[in-house]
Amino acid sequence: MTRPEPLSFEAFQAMLADLLKVDVAQVTPEAYFITDLGLDSIRMLEILLCLEEMGIELSLELAWRIQTVGDAYCYYQQQATW
Amino acid sequence: MGRIEIRDFDGDLEALSAMARDSWLEEYGEDTWPDLYRPALARHLFADVPDPRFLIGAYDGAKLVAFIANLPRIYRFNGETYKGVASCMMVAHKDYRGVVVYLIAECLRRNEEFGADFALMTLEKKHRSWFMFERYLKPNYRVEVLKTMFPILHAVDFERIVESENLKWYEVAAIKILGAHRPITAPSVSGAVRPYSDADLAEILVLTKRYSDQNSLVRTFDEKSLARRLHTEDVTSTVVYERGGTVAGFINFTIYDMVCKRGSNRWAWIDFLYWEGLSGKEKKALLAGLWEASREQDCIGILEWNKNYYAKGALFRSHFIPYPRFLELTAWIFDPALSLQGIDNAFEQVI
Numbered sequence: 536m537t538r539p540e541p542l543s544f545e546a547f548q549a550m551l552a553d554l555l556k557v558d559v560a561q562v563t564p565e566a567y568f569i570t571d572l573g574l575d576s577i578r579m580l581e582i583l584l585c586l587e588e589m590g591i592e593l594s595l596e597l598a599w600r601i602q603t604v605g606d607a608y609c610y611y612q613q614q615a616t617w
Numbered sequence: 618m619g620r621i622e623i624r625d626f627d628g629d630l631e632a633l634s635a636m637a638r639d640s641w642l643e644e645y646g647e648d649t650w651p652d653l654y655r656p657a658l659a660r661h662l663f664a665d666v667p668d669p670r671f672l673i674g675a676y677d678g679a680k681l682v683a684f685i686a687n688l689p690r691i692y693r694f695n696g697e698t699y700k701g702v703a704s705c706m707m708v709a710h711k712d713y714r715g716v717v718v719y720l721i722a723e724c725l726r727r728n729e730e731f732g733a734d735f736a737l738m739t740l741e742k743k744h745r746s747w748f749m750f751e752r753y754l755k756p757n758y759r760v761e762v763l764k765t766m767f768p769i770l771h772a773v774d775f776e777r778i779v780e781s782e783n784l785k786w787y788e789v790a791a792i793k794i795l796g797a798h799r800p801i802t803a804p805s806v807s808g809a810v811r812p813y814s815d816a817d818l819a820e821i822l823v824l825t826k827r828y829s830d831q832n833s834l835v836r837t838f839d840e841k842s843l844a845r846r847l848h849t850e851d852v853t854s855t856v857v858y859e860r861g862g863t864v865a866g867f868i869n870f871t872i873y874d875m876v877c878k879r880g881s882n883r884w885a886w887i888d889f890l891y892w893e894g895l896s897g898k899e900k901k902a903l904l905a906g907l908w909e910a911s912r913e914q915d916c917i918g919i920l921e922w923n924k925n926y927y928a929k930g931a932l933f934r935s936h937f938i939p940y941p942r943f944l945e946l947t948a949w950i951f952d953p954a955l956s957l958q959g960i961d962n963a964f965e966q967v968i
Contacts, residue, residue, distance in 0.1 A: 568715060569621065570677070575714035576745065580753040583718070595758075596726045599623055599719040 541615035547608050554585055564605030572604075586611065619677065621716055623723045626672035630656040632681050637708045642878060644711070644745075647783060652874040652881070653706050653968060661852040662688060662706075662968070665842045670727050671702070675709070675716045683709035683716040687724055689731065691837045692965075693829040698837075699734040699955070705968045707746065717746070721754075725949075734952035739766070739967055742943040750947065759950040761958040763834070766922045766944045766967065769929075769937040772798045773885075773908060774917040781875065781882045781917065796936035803905035804898045808865065810906035813847050813855035820864040821847065821855075824891040828964045832926045834957065835964040846889065854885075854914065856906040858892070858899055866892040866899070868907045871966065872914060885911040887921040888966040892931070900931035926964040 542550070544564070552559040555572060568574045568582065579598075586593055586607065591614045593601070601607050626633070637654035644650075653659070666672060666688060675683035688703040704724060709716050728736055740747040742765070754760050772778050775798035779789055792798055803810065813821075822843055828835045838846065847855040847869055858866040869889040874881045885907070892900050911919050921932065922944065929937075944967065948957045 567619065567621075569713055570619065573712075576709075576717040576749050577752070579715040579718040580749060584753065595718075595722045596729075598722040599621075602620055 541612055544608055547611060548604070550585075551582070551604060551607070554581065562604050564603065564608065566604045567602055568604070568607075569602070582607070589615075591615070621682065621713070621719060622676045623719050624674060624676060625669040626674040626684060627681070628669075628672075629681065630654075630659050633659065633684055636681055636684070636710055637706075638876065640708050640711050642876070645877060647877060647879075649782060649875040649877040651884075651886075652876045654708070655874055657849075657851050658871070658873070659706075661845065661849045662686065664845055665689070670730070673720055673723055673727070675713070675720055677713070681710075682713040683707075683720055685717075685720045685724055687728065687731075687736065689733075690965075693835045693837055694833065694955075694957070699952070700732060702728060702731070702733050702736045703965070703968060704736040704738045704949070714745070717749075728949075728951060734950075734955055735957060736949040736951075737965065738947045738949065739944045740947050742945060747945065761948050761950055761956060763946040763948060763957050763960045763963060764923075764925075766924070766946055768920050768922055768940045768942055769932060770797065770918050770920045770940050771801065771908070771932075771935065771937045772918050773911050777882055777917040781877070781879065783879070792938065795938045797938040799936065801901070801905045801908040801935050803902040806896075806899050806902045808858055808860035808899060808902070810856060810858055810902050812910065813857050813867065813869075815844070817855075817857055817864050817867075818844050818847070821857075821867055821891075824864065824867065825889065825964075827891070827893070828926060832962040832964050833960040834962065835926070836966075851914075853888075854910055856903060856910050858895060858903045858906075860899070866890075866895045866903055868892075868903055870907065870911070870919070872916060883914065883916045885914070885916040885919045886967070887919065889964070890927055892927065897931060897934070901935055904931065904935045922967045924963050924965070924967070926962045 548562045552562045591611055634654045634656055641650045671687045673685050674681050685707040686705050690701050692699045692701045853871050855867050855869040857864050870885040870887050873884050873886055875884050
């Protein structure tokens, strides 16, 4: 069985925009989840769980590494292509 | 605003206090909340912290935007000794609420480094952090609820409580019918109620150790930390019942500012108490001493959480009444062989 192709950034961006209920244009690689997209603690955990549902293993202890949309996509890409 | 850095707290208690006040005033609105961040109280709580890694700040540049304390403590449970931490005082500036996820993550990492067996927390039911644990953390980690806690209280200055808690006429009437507004007066007893003095320390240490064999989860003290606990100017106080030249009982409390948009008022929260072996009259005399000590320190009320490590009948007979606010005493368990689920008795302060 082959692994599914990882999402392109545009698809990843659209998925996040949908999850966060924000305009896709705001979900730039440089956007910080907390300070730019205004995520509170519950929404932050939703993002982490969403990544987990996509098969991305991310221990909570490492959550602080994911601060921007770009961080999240990088982490996703590393895991998806591993 | 940019990348958040999680690092050791820089020790600026004034900045912590200001950030916490802004955050909680916005969050609680008209309701009161206990100001755990008053610099004198925070200094007292942090005095036993041996290592800066136990106090964690989140910074946006030089600006403190969130904070959590992990206060290391030794507990006894079922005859064994455990390393625990009291994880408390978690707060985030209103524009940085999501940062608490980073703080919790860093706490987990540091607690593992420390070799903690568990972390104790009190979560206010239906509050944001409680929902976070309910929905996301309890299902994925070993997070156990020891017990639901509610406060019982007695007024010291009822008029100021009515104003501060914005009580309705029917709440005022109910409290008066139940008698929680009256002073607690001392009956005639053979012993003496008096303030704690340093000479009492060794005897009180022995009394606190008696709980180790009787209760489920018991915080243990060394002499130095107990001395601070029993008396720290403007923060903690203790009243003692002396019988036949020895300390037969004591009540220890902490002064909390209860804050809301209408202002701030002091309350005495009972923390550690020993009155096994005192008669009903002697317990009431000790409670009268507590009432007087609270009044002298400008507290408007006395509050106790149902920690259940001692018999509470004397409190109810002195007209302490329940108040509808609820906490969950919760533990994040790291020791795979340990479970604290459903424990009803905890000899520990609520912070």
